[in-house]
Amino acid sequence: MAGNSQRKGAMRKEGTKKGQVVGSGGQRRRGLEPKGPTPKATERTKHPAARRTRAVEKKAEAEAKKAPAPRSGARGGTSVRASKDGVEMVFGRNSVLEALRAAVPGKALYVQQFLESDDRVREAFTLAAELHLPMLEAQRSHLDKMTAGAVHQGLVLEVPPYKYAEASDLLDRAAAAGEPALIVALDGITDPRNLGAVVRSAAAFGAHGVLVPERRAAGMTASAWKTSAGAAARVPVARATNLTRALKAYAEAGCFIIGLAAGETSLDDLDTDLSTGPIVVVVGSEGEGLSRLVSEACDLIVGIPMTSTTESLNAGVAASVTLYAVSHARRNAR
Template identity: 60%
Template sequence: MPGKKKGPQVGSGGQRRRGLEGKGPTPPAEMRKGHAKQRAAQAKARRAQGRPQRGGPRGGKGTSELVVGRNSVVEALSEGVPANALYVQQFIDNDDRVREAVRFAGDRGGIRLVEAPRPELDRMTNGLNHQGLVLQVPPYEYAHPEDLAAAAFDLGEDPLIVALDGVTDPRNLGAVVRSASAFGGHGVVVPERRAAGMTAGAWKTSAGTAARTPVARATNLTRALESYQKAGLTVIGLAADGDVELGDVAALDGPLVVVVGSEGKGLSRLVGETCDLRVRIPMPGGAESLNAGVAAGVVLYEAARRRA
């Protein structure tokens, strides 16, 4: 009985010729999906619009946050902390702080005003003393660590980046973001775990600069630093027992990552071993250490002075 298997085909039916035809010119890097220059162009466009940066792989979104209490809500709104909803308790005593919060939310636009019964606010806040006001802060959209350097190179500038190692106080993160913005830094990198994130407290301390200075999040800080080194950046770590004084570091006017550890423990072992240099800030007044925000500000100022 003859089989059903087909014999060899004769000719290619023109497929070979079409396969040899060109596919047109290669698109520029800015138009190729996933290319570092495309991510840099997108990040630059978002900064121009004053929006937080979107995350890529190892970036991504944080978690939503609730700000509770009349004073805290008003302060967050007045400092420009991003928000998408203001919950006001039904039949609340309409004092000055409540009116101020509602006015701020209305003036800002894009913030929903929601009237809710007290039991609902109690449930949302797990019984915290919300005083009838709850502000919902959307998740922060983190950048990808590589985007920070790519955006700087795209602007024709040497990257100036701060990486935080084990810094858990959001106010220190906000202070570093503010210093980076003031001295021409291109962004801040934080680890994904056991580190401060862009909470409402960090936003407030940044005094609005977090809207234009991107914060990136790395799954593994050591690997992120190694990636920067491969891209041509010098990585210096601040340490009280550093081998070189800040004033003697020649790399400050080139592509640079400044790593700042926690005030108590300093740099972790792996991060310290990854750094190209361990640098100390001279403190003739005798202080043993500086907090992360102050230490970063000192180095960023010196780097900006050299670059100028």
């Protein structure tokens, strides 16, 4: 009925701040006003296209975090990637072939499915068979994951961690051979190729083993094994938690500790009697030389005579020269 103020919804209800219920209050008119261009599908939060875009971006970020750092050797370079548990992945046809030629003790050779063969691949298969190395077929995605996306060319060699000997094992090896101990200890050598060269020289001149520190030093990686040219299979490498303590233990066992550095005594003047007894030759890094504590643990500091134009020798070369001098003195004393 006209003028009936009791009609439901016509009056403001008590206890509410809202206006009258009847009528749109202009909301329909404002709803007809233009809101601008329609946003793209990828810009709409709940649109499937936007969700797919976010998923792709997250995947790219995750892969970027997993990617190897620059100059890490995972792309090109040494073509070796090591994990936290010490397992190494050697990848790339040339790198894998060189490792197999050097008889690096691999655990398995992974081969990509439907791999196009060439001379390197065929030789790798032949060497793997001769070494009784398992050959496992794998999808490319699996190899990509193993190498963190590096270029592997369809071949990945898995190398287990090297089994290090104990420092005392080197003395036992000399005793078993009935010979005075000849051991090489490395202080601050961080290049695995230098370690491999020292192992090779140790094998050539009759040393009974090589001792390296556990930290801040090169370990027996696939690169060191290749540089040793197979000598790592014949000469044990031991690890010491503390190199200084290990040298003192050798001294207590009757070994004479010789450090290589610029000292008053020349290698040419080394006493023959000392050479024929148990000896530990300590070699420092080319740049830093022997550390202070290691130098104090040595019984004698010996220098290699050189021309004035040459300041120092590579660690592998210095060890080789010294081992030859000791070996020569022992042969003459027989």
